[in-house]
Amino acid sequence: MRVYLSRPDITEKEIEAVCAVLRTPNLSLGPKLVEFEDAFAKYIGLKRAVTVNSGTSGLFLCMLALGIGQGDEVITTPFTFIASATPVMMAGARPVFVDIDPVSLNIDAAKIESRITDRTKAILPVEVFGNPAGLDKVWEIAQKHNLMVVEDSCEALGSALNGKKAGTFGTMSVFGFYPNKQITTGEGGMILTDDDDLADMCVSLRNQGRAKDSGWLSHERLGYNFRLSDINCALGIVQLSRIEQFKAKRRQVAKWYQEMLADDDRLIVPAEPDDCDISWFVFVVRLADSFTRRQRDRILEAMRGQNIQVSNYFPPVHLQPFMVERFGYKQGDFPVAESVSKSTIALPFYNNLTYDEVAIVCKTLKEILDKN
Numbered sequence: 513m514r515v516y517l518s519r520p521d522i523t524e525k526e527i528e529a530v531c532a533v534l535r536t537p538n539l540s541l542g543p544k545l546v547e548f549e550d551a552f553a554k555y556i557g558l559k560r561a562v563t564v565n566s567g568t569s570g571l572f573l574c575m576l577a578l579g580i581g582q583g584d585e586v587i588t589t590p591f592t593f594i595a596s597a598t599p600v601m602m603a604g605a606r607p608v609f610v611d612i613d614p615v616s617l618n619i620d621a622a623k624i625e626s627r628i629t630d631r632t633k634a635i636l637p638v639e640v641f642g643n644p645a646g647l648d649k650v651w652e653i654a655q656k657h658n659l660m661v662v663e664d665s666c667e668a669l670g671s672a673l674n675g676k677k678a679g680t681f682g683t684m685s686v687f688g689f690y691p692n693k694q695i696t697t698g699e700g701g702m703i704l705t706d707d708d709d710l711a712d713m714c715v716s717l718r719n720q721g722r723a724k725d726s727g728w729l730s731h732e733r734l735g736y737n738f739r740l741s742d743i744n745c746a747l748g749i750v751q752l753s754r755i756e757q758f759k760a761k762r763r764q765v766a767k768w769y770q771e772m773l774a775d776d777d778r779l780i781v782p783a784e785p786d787d788c789d790i791s792w793f794v795f796v797v798r799l800a801d802s803f804t805r806r807q808r809d810r811i812l813e814a815m816r817g818q819n820i821q822v823s824n825y826f827p828p829v830h831l832q833p834f835m836v837e838r839f840g841y842k843q844g845d846f847p848v849a850e851s852v853s854k855s856t857i858a859l860p861f862y863n864n865l866t867y868d869e870v871a872i873v874c875k876t877l878k879e880i881l882d883k884n
């Protein structure tokens with residue numbers, strides 16, 4: 513038996529909704545796009561939602577809409593998926609990393625102020641693995657220094673901190689809908705904001721720089737084709753309507769893991785902070801400090817050898833080869849992120865993972881740890 517790292521949760525309802533679009537002539541910029549944006553804005557509780565073809569495109573458009581470019585700096589975390597930092601660079605600006613909090617694994621708000629310069633334009637925090645802890649503190653620091661916040665909420669759809677939803681801690685925020693996310697549109701993303709001007713700018717930028725009321729072949733600015741088709745939007749509408757069910761299923765799987773792994777002192781098992789409502793994105797355990805990176809990598813290989821898919825979310829962003837080449841970062845620059853990064857094991861995690869599968873994963877992991 514094979515246990516997968518991630519699987520989408522697609523029912524007949526999603527298949528019907530996609531097929532229904534295919535029976536109309538409106539495959540792009542049609543009614544499903546408007547419906548998806550309206551439903552999403554309502555769910556998050558912000559005024560505007562703008563669909564795009566990926567989370568990466570969404571973050572890039574935020575940079576452009578906020579006027580961030582050459583000579584500017586954006587403060588972000590080195591412990592995230594690469595697509596938090598690359599949109600900053602695509603816009604011509606420089607990502608400036610700040611080390612992470614060892615418990616939440618999110619950017620350490622207390623370390624941000626020392627990295628603010630007169631070139632700093634924005635802070636780009638991430639709710640890593642769906643955990644929104646500390647996002648309120650990031651917003652406070654940004655307010656104090658008059659900085660914009662671009663919230664990378666791509667891993668946190670449905671999470672909340674003190675009742676305030678992920679996606680509402682930024683000047684703009686972005687969600688992603690790749691198949692491993694809480695909801696999927698195949699590929700896709702969404703920009704959220706309360707600011708009409710910023711939203712209108714994103715609408716123009718995603719659609720070849722067209723102005724709101726000008727013709728199809730009139731272009732007001734340099735734009736892109738980052739549109740999301742109505743086929744994808746129809747899928748997204750059904751998926752979003754199931755978000756509470758998805759959250760509950762994922763919470764159950766997380767609970768099984770927590771129960772089965774809690775008593776193993778070789779592992780650090782993620783927990784939900786009291787002030788957080790986590791919409792679980794992935795389930796990442798960490799090995800105790802005594803384990804080396806090589807041991808972790810051997811454990812990953814052994815798990816794969818038992819037909820259990822696992823991953824090492826995330827290698828530090830600042831140590832990716834092109835980052836080292838471009839900015840000269842080195843081992844030791846962000847010690848907390850590096851030490852966490854060498855110890856992580858992302859276990860199989862998705863809505864319909866069964867109790868028996870979780871039990872097999874945990875049993876296999878413990879057996880492999882016994883041999884190390």
Ligand SMILES: *Cc1c(COP(=O)(O)O)cnc(C)c1O
Nearest residue numbers: 566567568593595596666688690
């Ligand atoms: C998934 C993800 C993105 C966006 O990914 P796309 O594949 O472009 O949709 C951005 N940031 C983080 C932290 C992510 O996990």
